[in-house]
Amino acid sequence: MINKKMADLGNQPSVIREIFEYSLRRKAEIGAENVYDFSLGNPSIPAPKMVDDTIKELVESGDSVALHGYTSAQGAMPVREQIAANINARFGFPASAKNIYITCGAAASLTSTLKAVVNDGDEVILLAPYFPEYNVFCANAGAKTVVVLGKGDNFSLDFDALDKAINKNTSAIIVNSPNNPTGAIIPESDIIKLASLLNKKSQEFGRAIYIIADEPYRELTYGDDVPYIPTFYNNTVVCYSYSKSLSLPGERIGYVFVSPNCDAAADLFAAVCGAARSMGYVCAPSLMQRVIAKCDGETSDVSLYNKNRELLYNSLTEIGYKAVKPQGAFYLFMKALEDDANAFCEKAKKHELLLVPADSFGAKGYVRISYCVAYDTIKNSIPAFKALFEEYKDR
Amino acid sequence: MINKKMADLGNQPSVIREIFEYSLRRKAEIGAENVYDFSLGNPSIPAPKMVDDTIKELVESGDSVALHGYTSAQGAMPVREQIAANINARFGFPASAKNIYITCGAAASLTSTLKAVVNDGDEVILLAPYFPEYNVFCANAGAKTVVVLGKGDNFSLDFDALDKAINKNTSAIIVNSPNNPTGAIIPESDIIKLASLLNKKSQEFGRAIYIIADEPYRELTYGDDVPYIPTFYNNTVVCYSYSKSLSLPGERIGYVFVSPNCDAAADLFAAVCGAARSMGYVCAPSLMQRVIAKCDGETSDVSLYNKNRELLYNSLTEIGYKAVKPQGAFYLFMKALEDDANAFCEKAKKHELLLVPADSFGAKGYVRISYCVAYDTIKNSIPAFKALFEEYKDR
Numbered sequence A, B: 001m002i003n004k005k006m007a008d009l010g011n012q013p014s015v016i017r018e019i020f021e022y023s024l025r026r027k028a029e030i031g032a033e034n035v036y037d038f039s040l041g042n043p044s045i046p047a048p049k050m051v052d053d054t055i056k057e058l059v060e061s062g063d064s065v066a067l068h069g070y071t072s073a074q075g076a077m078p079v080r081e082q083i084a085a086n087i088n089a090r091f092g093f094p095a096s097a098k099n100i101y102i103t104c105g106a107a108a109s110l111t112s113t114l115k116a117v118v119n120d121g122d123e124v125i126l127l128a129p130y131f132p133e134y135n136v137f138c139a140n141a142g143a144k145t146v147v148v149l150g151k152g153d154n155f156s157l158d159f160d161a162l163d164k165a166i167n168k169n170t171s172a173i174i175v176n177s178p179n180n181p182t183g184a185i186i187p188e189s190d191i192i193k194l195a196s197l198l199n200k201k202s203q204e205f206g207r208a209i210y211i212i213a214d215e216p217y218r219e220l221t222y223g224d225d226v227p228y229i230p231t232f233y234n235n236t237v238v239c240y241s242y243s244k245s246l247s248l249p250g251e252r253i254g255y256v257f258v259s260p261n262c263d264a265a266a267d268l269f270a271a272v273c274g275a276a277r278s279m280g281y282v283c284a285p286s287l288m289q290r291v292i293a294k295c296d297g298e299t300s301d302v303s304l305y306n307k308n309r310e311l312l313y314n315s316l317t318e319i320g321y322k323a324v325k326p327q328g329a330f331y332l333f334m335k336a337l338e339d340d341a342n343a344f345c346e347k348a349k350k351h352e353l354l355l356v357p358a359d360s361f362g363a364k365g366y367v368r369i370s371y372c373v374a375y376d377t378i379k380n381s382i383p384a385f386k387a388l389f390e391e392y393k394d395r
Helices: A004-011 A015-030 A049-060 A064-068 A077-091 A106-117 A133-141 A159-165 A188-205 A265-278 A286-295 A303-319 A341-350 A375-393 B004-011 B015-030 B049-060 B064-068 B077-091 B106-117 B133-141 B159-165 B188-205 B265-278 B286-295 B303-319 B341-350 B375-393
Strands: A100-103 A123-128 A144-149 A170-175 A210-214 A236-241 A254-258 A331-335 A366-370 B100-103 B123-128 B144-149 B170-175 B210-214 B236-241 B254-258 B331-335 B366-370
Touching (some): A004 B265, A049 A286, A077 A100, A077 A286, A106 A133, A106 A210, A106 A254, A144 A159, A159 A188, A170 A188, A254 A265, A265 B004, A265 B133, A341 A366, A341 A375, B077 B254, B077 B286, B106 B133, B106 B254, B144 B159, B254 B265, B303 B331, B303 B375, B341 B366
Parallel strands (some): A123 A144, A170 A210, B123 B144, B123 B170, B170 B210
Antiparallel strands (some): A236 A254, A331 A366, B100 B254
């Protein structure tokens, strides 16, 4: 009588959670400083000081009823206006409050958008490697997922494969740049090619094909630009979250921006509202709405992640590991030293290195290394990475 | 290509929202003090001081990464333990942390629970009058709703009608006590009869029939006890929210408590986890999790609502209106002075009285009057209620 699909999903072992629990046990056994846990994507840099200052200011302002009260379902109008103004200012793109739906985080942005654009029999394209939870969110919307693996060392867009994958049932493609797990940023030239392909296919099949731009890592970059996709493709919905930019992953605050250039943009926005409402999402956490209104544009101190990135990438490639230098986010995607990434991660564990095998990300033979950790964790782990490499050399 | 159902839902005119917007316009025209808006269910009493004090303490504690970081999907373990301990202490009922899933508010509690217990073809029973959004949440879970109207002035449980409504497809019944919109509390004797009926039917049809106890108003009572349903019926899932008890409706924080006495309770709990995950709910807002851990058990100053209730109920019945005195929540359910509640509300508007016609609550010929307003709003509105009544006397 229980819904079995939901029970299975709730009982599904999660690779990352299992590593996390192993990590806790192991740290208790041999001391936290001796375990090199690279499994979690939890920001390790505190929120900008302005965030906590703003929270204090708001609660001291005295109007508790207004502060903690319901806002409209789409969010408080001044907050939506602020977000739209920032999109205008940063990207020179015409956003207005009526295109902005404030959400309870990145996952809510995605599930609401997917439910808004997916009809019975529709397909959604995932570009591998990808964040595994996309599968769960697509299933919730009733979409079949079609995986298109990237090309080459950097998993760049494979336009031939994409051309074949898009068909009359294709409703949307999720684009995640900077990417989890590779840290790659899709260059402008590829966004332009993708837009052109999607326009051609939309015309061919007589339907809108949406880009769902999942951008929680937009602010976490190390010199490269992240093209703003609505500028290049009309049918774009941006799913944003402040989890990483403001180091607030637990607070669940983000937004959906339906580009005004989308076909029937007002109806699409209404569908996002309806989808969110149907799942019980109305009015994102109200205190945090006010916080982001004040702190939108602020970012945590990304230079710390950059220091980690340089040390980790340089050390690993010097040892002989193969990886492409990440341009954004806080993950390094490394080739395992054998085809079976799970076996490789088990061997890494013997050296107290906790890595995530990337099979569930849709790319076999790789591991994800989260470098949102303390600098010293990376520094101290290098001998272990070296020993692991030596072990394979001897085989 | 847009999901039409979702767009329709997003575009659906909401009676309450339309009144709200009319109210804003009208207040601008004739002055806020001359408009008597009884449409909204937004708590008018500030959160207990402890709430804002706790927020300040938490942000001053300095560990921003932990405070705003991800908790586990089900919520932070110490918070779940605290909630379970409070259930034990208050109701003498054996709850443990592993039965508690912290949610992003009442709506999330309901959508997650419904998705966990509903299978294809299943039906969910709603006891009218009921909160209209139940229809939306049931549709999201794929359930057909079956409405059973209450009996008599107080809309008490109609056991004959219930007996007929329950069939082999019945998956759950939503019980909302204290009730929105009537303010009625279901007495212990009726809960016992309901439990007995459901046990009989469960046996007859060979399936669990769940009570989903939607309890956001549990703490808002004026002398009467609210029976704790898990004590009387094993297959109970409690959906709780701190929106009303702590006056935090915008913060979206609550929990699901799967009674350990449920059949296959661990699987059911897993299904709630899976359902929440599929919709993108993981880790309820982290700062607020810590706030409720400290403030669970506190309540806003309900005596202010009680003052409002006494004044409103006494004044209206003295004029000649018919209503049952609410025992809880902050709504008064009044018989309209003609069969068409919408027409009645239009006439009330001429007297600057903004009431909600209750057709969408599943009971025709009634209006909902929210008395979570300023005392003076009620006091000043009485002559208008009187004039409205006189108008009908002359017809």
